Structures are given as structure tokens and as C-alpha cells.
Amino acid sequence: MNRISTAAERRRKEVLTAWGLIAPALIIMLIFTVYPVFRSVYLSLTKYRMGMEAPEFIAFDNFARLFRNATFWKVMRNTAVFALYTVIPSMVLGLALAMLVNRKGRHIGFIRTSYFYPSVMPMIAIASVWMFIYMARNGLFDQIMIAVGVGPLNVLSDKDTVLPAMAVMYVWREAGYLMVFFLSGLQSINADVLEAASIDGATGWRTFRHITLPLLAPTTLFVSTIAFTNCFKLADHVIIMTEGAPNNASTLLLYYIYQQGFTNMNYGVSSALTVIMLVLLLVVSMPRFFSQDRKIHYA
Amino acid sequence: MTLKKVNSGALTALSILLGLVWLAPLVWLIGTALTEPSFNMSFIPTTPFTTDNLTYVWNAIPFAQYYLNTIILVVVTFAIQFVTSTLAGYALAFYNFRGQALMFVVIFMQIIIPNDVLIIPNFMTLSEMGLIDTKLGIMAPFLGSALAIFLLRQHFKTVPRAFGEAARIDGANLQQTIWQVYMPCAKAAYMSFAVISVSYHWNNYLWPLIVTKSPTNRTLTVGLAIFAKSKEADMQWANVCAATLIIIAPLLLAFFIMQKQFMNSFVSAGVKE
Numbered sequence: 001m002n003r004i005s006t007a008a009e010r011r012r013k014e015v016l017t018a019w020g021l022i023a024p025a026l027i028i029m030l031i032f033t034v035y036p037v038f039r040s041v042y043l044s045l046t047k048y049r050m051g052m053e054a055p056e057f058i059a060f061d062n063f064a065r066l067f068r069n070a071t072f073w074k075v076m077r078n079t080a081v082f083a084l085y086t087v088i089p090s091m092v093l094g095l096a097l098a099m100l101v102n103r104k105g106r107h108i109g110f111i112r113t114s115y116f117y118p119s120v121m122p123m124i125a126i127a128s129v130w131m132f133i134y135m136a137r138n139g140l141f142d143q144i145m146i147a148v149g150v151g152p153l154n155v156l157s158d159k160d161t162v163l164p165a166m167a168v169m170y171v172w173r174e175a176g177y178l179m180v181f182f183l184s185g186l187q188s189i190n191a192d193v194l195e196a197a198s199i200d201g202a203t204g205w206r207t208f209r210h211i212t213l214p215l216l217a218p219t220t221l222f223v224s225t226i227a228f229t230n231c232f233k234l235a236d237h238v239i240i241m242t243e244g245a246p247n248n249a250s251t252l253l254l255y256y257i258y259q260q261g262f263t264n265m266n267y268g269v270s271s272a273l274t275v276i277m278l279v280l281l282l283v284v285s286m287p288r289f290f291s292q293d294r295k296i297h298y299a
Numbered sequence: 300m301t302l303k304k305v306n307s308g309a310l311t312a313l314s315i316l317l318g319l320v321w322l323a324p325l326v327w328l329i330g331t332a333l334t335e336p337s338f339n340m341s342f343i344p345t346t347p348f349t350t351d352n353l354t355y356v357w358n359a360i361p362f363a364q365y366y367l368n369t370i371i372l373v374v375v376t377f378a379i380q381f382v383t384s385t386l387a388g389y390a391l392a393f394y395n396f397r398g399q400a401l402m403f404v405v406i407f408m409q410i411i412i413p414n415d416v417l418i419i420p421n422f423m424t425l426s427e428m429g430l431i432d433t434k435l436g437i438m439a440p441f442l443g444s445a446l447a448i449f450l451l452r453q454h455f456k457t458v459p460r461a462f463g464e465a466a467r468i469d470g471a472n473l474q475q476t477i478w479q480v481y482m483p484c485a486k487a488a489y490m491s492f493a494v495i496s497v498s499y500h501w502n503n504y505l506w507p508l509i510v511t512k513s514p515t516n517r518t519l520t521v522g523l524a525i526f527a528k529s530k531e532a533d534m535q536w537a538n539v540c541a542a543t544l545i546i547i548a549p550l551l552l553a554f555f556i557m558q559k560q561f562m563n564s565f566v567s568a569g570v571k572e
Contacts, residue, residue, distance in 0.1 A: 018394035022390045022391070024386065025384060025387040026402060028442045029405045029409055029443040031424065032414070032417070032443075033405065035420070036424065037412065040417070040419065100310060109558060109559070111314050111315060112562065114321045115317070117554060120502070121502070121551065122523075124520050124523060125546060125547050128543055138338065140342060143340065172321070183566075184566045229411070229413060232416075233416055235415070235505055236505055240524060240527060240528065254416060258505070258509075261422070262509065267423070278412065281411055288411070
């Protein structure tokens with residue numbers, strides 16, 4: 001039978017083709033990105049631990065219990081403190097490094113490489129190396145401290161220094177990563193604008209404050225969401241270096257989720273913690289929603 | 300000499316100095332891995348050169364198996380992402396259909412929610428599928444990649460429409476148009492994504508740690524962590540450094556050779572428009 005396909009039929013075929021093309025990726029993403037979000041929300045409202053046949057609905061009891069739990073607040077405080085110690089310092093340092101290497105020169109490629117390379121190393125490799133640097137007495141850091149007369153500090157075993165010590169390591173890793181985004185932001189600033197400013201008599205700091213920084217605003221906004229997200233999704237170094245010691249002083253939220261889920265086998269509570277994590281991620285990703293309609297150029 | 304020149308000289312010196320500070324842990328790592336063990340940690344090795352540490356850990360840990368596992372994981376993950384993302388990226392670039400919005404919401408969700416925070420529910424799903432302690436289980440959550448789809452969609456959109464139309468007129472079907480016309484036009488995007496995907500999966504730790512139970516499926520990172528935390532490795536930094544060097548060497552070498560490509564790839568992954 002020879003028939004001429006109508007516009008409607010063609011359109012139908014096109015829609016089917018499109019669905020067929022996205023289906024493989026979409027199915028995976030529905031199973032491992034969308035479904036787990038809803039499942040976490042559901043399980044967070046249930047009592048569910050190892051040995052139980054099925055989750056038991058208990059409404060907001062997991063949250064209520066967490067909010068009365070001192071360890072939970074300690075973990076939240078650690079997570080906030082760790083973010084405070086790492087996000088802004090690594091952004092400032094990342095921008096400073098980007099400005100330092102935003103020029104042409106023989107060795108510039110090598111210098112950029114030396115700042116960025118920690119980003120292609122696994123966090124656990126970095127943590128193993130820094131664990132030795134921080135090791136009591138024989139470690140590099142304590143040897144320096146002994147040499148300058150401060151004496152061994154054993155920073156990873158002290159509740160007051162463990163987070164700052166981890167933060168230094170993390171800023172060392174993250175600054176070079178954030179640098180490349182700032183570098184590309186700086187390179188997209190029109191040279192004419194900077195030249196006009198210098199003709200008008202603007203000098204270093206004023207140019208930076210009134211021209212470079214405002215023009216970098218979209219990059220900075222974007223970098224801040226990456227910096228926060230990366231810092232929240234961090235647990236590897238805790239597993240290697242301290243396992244939360246001393247007395248949960250270095251337990252961060254994701255490590256706590258891992259511990260509640262896989263050590264204590266308490267799926268209800270770990271799901272409630274996951275929901276809290278999801279809310280945090282949503283909040284720090286807000287700038288991305290708002291920056292969507294503004295034109296942002298990175299490269 | 301003008302003030303400007305002095306300034307620029309000082310900045311160069313500062314940037315080199317900082318570079319050396321940044322390189323210090325790596326220098327120490329390599330120096331320690333390749334010299335005889337010493338009791339005190341010193342930045343410049345004081346003991347003679349040796350490859351004994353490397354030989355020792357290579358035999359003490361089933362590294363050959365872990366290497367093979369990691370390579371399989373990285374290659375197969377990328378290969379599947381390559382196919383699923385190309386198809387989805389093409390559909391989102393050229394078709395208008397109901398459900399498109401759904402796809403964008405899902406993409407956006409994956410971009411703001413890193414896989415690591417969904418370990419609990421994803422582990423449950425994986426056990427229900429019977430994929431615990433399998434290589435497929437480590438790969439599964441990553442086989443549909445929002446980042447790759449988005450990157451490819453943006454790239455396909457810049458390809459002149461005439462290319463696709465010409466192919467159609469010559470009688471190419473949909474699959475031929477995608478794989479023989481559009482795919483070769485997006486080489487740069489594939490390269491960027493390959494760098495990101497390979498680095499991510501080579502270095503990933505938490506998810507493989509949770510999923511794997513046996514040496515037959517463990518990745519290099521999981522193997523290193525087990526070794527670094529074992530009694531055997533206590534204070535034995537020469538051995539831990541040797542093990543670390545073994546697992547970071549390939550990616551680090553690739554990075555030092557293609558540093559520009561690596562850094563550009565990470566930047567292009569940040570383009571979310």
C-alpha cells in the first residue's frame with residue numbers, strides 16, 4: 001500500500017525517535033539520580049535498620065531525634081567550620097593564583113601545572129601523603145615545629161587542630177582547581193577595558209576592585225557553587241586519616257552518612273541525613289538557577 | 300629599570316616559589332617511594348636510591364589485578380557514556396518534543412547532586428539488582444552522564460544544519476547521520492569529557508569501596524586505602540608512598556604531558572549554558 005505520510009504521522013514518528021534516543025541515558029539517570037532522591041525522602045520518614053523486614057513509617061521522628069542529638073550538631077558544626085575554613089580561602093587563593101599566572105611566559109605552563117596537579121590525584125592518595133606530613137613527632141610538620149621550638153603538635157589527634165589541619169590540605173588541593181575557572185574568566189575580560197582604565201589613571205588595586213572583580217562576578221558565583229558542593233561531598237580523607245577521631249571532632253556530614261548507613265546499618269537515620277545533605281546542596285546551587293538568564297562566559 | 304619590570308620580576312619569582320611549595324608533597328612522595336626507608340621524615344631523601352619499596356608493595360598487594368580492574372572500569376564506563384550521551388545529546392539538540400523538559404530537570408538534578416551523597420539509596424538499589432561486588436555495579440550510576448549530554452548538545456548545536464541535511468539528501472539514515480556526521484564534528488567535546496570521566500573514575504573511592512567486597516573487583520584506590528590502613532603499613536611511609544606512586548603515576552604522567560588539554564577540559568565542564 002502506498003500512502004503519503006501526513007504531517008501528524010511524521011511528527012509522531014519524530015517524537016518517538018527522540019524518546020528512543022534519550023531513553024538509555026534517561027533510564028539510568030532515573031534509576032540512580034531521581035529515584036534515590038525520592039527514596040531517601042521516603043526512608044527518612046521511616047524506622048529502618050538492619051534485621052527489619054520492611055521500613056516502618058514514623059513521620060519526622062528521625063529528624064526529631066537527630067535534632068536532639070549532640071553528635072549530630074557536632075557533625076553539622078564540623079561541616080560548617082570545614083566549609084568556612086576551605087571555601088573562601090580556596091576561592092581567594094584560586095583567584096590569586098589565576099592572576100599570578102594570567103600572562104604569557106616561558107615557564108607559565110609549568111607553573112600552572114604545579115598548582116593544578118593535586119586535582120588529578122585521588123583524594124585518598126593526597127590524604128595518605130598528608131597523614132605522614134602531619135604524623136606525630138616524625139612527620140614533616142612536627143619536625144619543623146620541633147626545630148622552631150614549638151614542640152610536636154600531633155595536629156590530627158587534637159580536637160582543636162584536626163579540622164584546620166585537614167582544611168590546609170584541602171585548600172592546597174582545591175585552590176589550583178578553582179584557579180583554572182578564574183583563569184578562564186580573567187582571559188575573557190576584554191583587554192581594551194583594562195587599557196582604557198589604565199589610560200584613565202587607574203592603578204593596580206583600583207583596577208582590580210572596580211573592573212576585574214565586577215567583571216568576574218559570574219565566574220565567582222559559579223565557582224562558589226562548585227567550591228561548596230565539592231567541600232560537602234568530601235569523606236575520603238576522613239576515612240583514611242582519622243575515621244572521625246578524636247571523639248567525632250573530624251566527622252563531616254558525608255562521613256556521618258556513611259557511618260550511620262554502613263557501620264551502624266541504620267538506614268532510616270542515614271536517609272534523614274541524606275535529605276539534610278540534599279537540602280544543603282540545593283541551597284548552595286541556588287546561584288546557578290539565578291545566573292541562568294544572565295549570559296556567563298567562561299571560555 | 301622601571302617599576303613595572305621590577306614588579307613583574309617579583310611576581311614571577313613569587314609564582315615560582317609558590318609552585319615549589321605546591322610541588323613539595325609530590326617531591327617528597329616520589330623521593331620517599333624511591334629510597335630506602337628512614338625513621339625520620341625528611342624532605343630531601345637522606346637514604347640511598349632503591350626500587351625495593353616498589354617491588355615489595357607490587358607483590359604484597361594484588362596491584363596487577365587492581366590495575367586491570369581499574370582500566371576495565373574506566374574504559375567501559377567511558378565507552379557506554381560515549382554512546383548514551385551522544386544519542387541523548389543529539390536528541391536534545393535537534394528535536395522538539397514533550398518530555399524534553401523532564402530530561403532537562405533530570406540533567407540539572409544530576410549536576411547539582413554528586414553521586415557520593417546518594418550512596419545509601421543507590422547501594423540498596425544495587426543490592427536489589429544483585430549487582431553488589433560487580434564491576435557493572437561500580438559503573439551503573441555513571442552510565443547516563445548529565446555533563447556529557449549537556450556538553451555534546453551544546454557542541455552539536457554549533458554544527459551547521461546544512462551538514463545534517465546534506466547527509467539526509469545523500470540517503471543517510473538517522474544512525475549514520477549521528478555517527479558519521481555529527482560525532483566527528485564534536486571531537487573536542489569528546490576529548491574534554493574523556494579527560495573528566497577517566498580522571499573521575501580512576502580516582503573515585505567511596506562508591507567502589509562500598510560496592511566491592513573481593514579483590515577480583517577492587518579498584519586501585521580501594522586497594523591503596525586497604526594497604527595504607529593495614530597494620531603492615533603502620534609508620535612504613537616508604538611502602539605507602541610506593542603504593543601511592545603506583546596508583547597515581549599513569550594519570551599524573553598523562554596530565555604533565557597534556558596539561559593544557561586537561562585544564563581546558565575541566566573548565567569546559569563548568570560551562571553550563
